[in-house]
Structure formats: C-alpha cells, structure tokens
Amino acid sequence: MRAAALPGGAEFFSAWLKAADDHRHGPDAPPEPPLLRNYQPKFFSPDDFAALQAFTEILIPTDDTPGAREAHCAHYIDFLLNAADGAPAMQKQWRDAMAALKQAGFHAADAKGRAALVEEITKPERDHSAEHPAFSAYRLIKQQNTFAFYTSRAGMIEALEYQGNSYNTTFPACDHPQHKVL
Numbered sequence: 001m002r003a004a005a006l007p008g009g010a011e012f013f014s015a016w017l018k019a020a021d022d023h024r025h026g027p028d029a030p031p032e033p034p035l036l037r038n039y040q041p042k043f044f045s046p047d048d049f050a051a052l053q054a055f056t057e058i059l060i061p062t063d064d065t066p067g068a069r070e071a072h073c074a075h076y077i078d079f080l081l082n083a084a085d086g087a088p089a090m091q092k093q094w095r096d097a098m099a100a101l102k103q104a105g106f107h108a109a110d111a112k113g114r115a116a117l118v119e120e121i122t123k124p125e126r127d128h129s130a131e132h133p134a135f136s137a138y139r140l141i142k143q144q145n146t147f148a149f150y151t152s153r154a155g156m157i158e159a160l161e162y163q164g165n166s167y168n169t170t171f172p173a174c175d176h177p178q179h180k181v182l
Helices: 009-023 046-059 073-083 088-104 111-121 135-150 153-159
Strands: none
Touching (some): 046 111, 046 135, 073 088, 073 135
C-alpha cells in the first residue's frame, strides 16, 4: 500500500493489478498494459533509459524463455528509483552508474558493440586481477535486473515455471521408490 501511495505508484501498480485480474479469467498471459507498452521514463533521461534497457536485455536475453525485455526490468528499475525520493544516495549511485556506462561508450555503441562492451566490463567477475571503470555499474544493474526479472511474471512463472500453491504427485528427481508417489 505504501508503494502505491508514492508518486506514480498508483498508476504503475494499477496496470499490474488489472493484468493480474485479466489473468484469472484465462490460461494465457494477460495483455501488456498500455502504461508499459508506451512507457516514458520518470527517473532516467531517455538516453539513459534506452541504455539501461539494452544492458538489461544483454544480461537476460530473450531466447526460448522470456527475458528482461518481456519482464520490463528497466521499467521497474526506473519506477523504483523515481519512487525513492527519500534515498538520494541510491539515486546518485544509479546516476553515477549510467555516467560510467556512457563514459565507457555503451550509450553510443551499436548492438554488437554493446555486447562486446558488456563482455569487457564483466571481465573482473571472471578474472579477479582485471579491472574496468564501469564494473561497479555492471554489478549494480545486474543485481537489480536479476531481482526485477525473477519477481516478474515473465521470470517467475514463464521462465521458472513456478506453479504457486500446488503440490507434486510424483517427485521425478528423487531415486527413492517410496518418494515417487504420494
């Protein structure tokens, strides 16, 4: 309720509530709310938002399961930061992260260049002796992108196939015969 009372919260969450209500009436995913389809960033500049969206989609691409695009991870991050008026340090951290990406050339790069740049930025994660000035930006985006994705319908239900309050009648991963059937 507190999040819905934040500036823009009622509009943002009402779109999700309507989508959830629409879902109860059929097995298919609810239609994408117009708010998300025509989203205008509230915290980030249009250039930074486009870069953030591209970055999140590189980290969690769409393949045979939905990715960050379908989960609207960049939208969620933008909403969260816009609603965080009482957390100027967090907002500054994100502005600094986007500035580091811009300085690294991410904003100006094409799709292939962006993918190569993300590979370069993430090198310190694989090689602890390596450094990159935008590595902290990558870690910040990765952390929030992961949270946004796996708490979304696309991540939780469509990618992970979470069934909610259900039970298994069989346990296929277990080798014990007494655990196979309830």
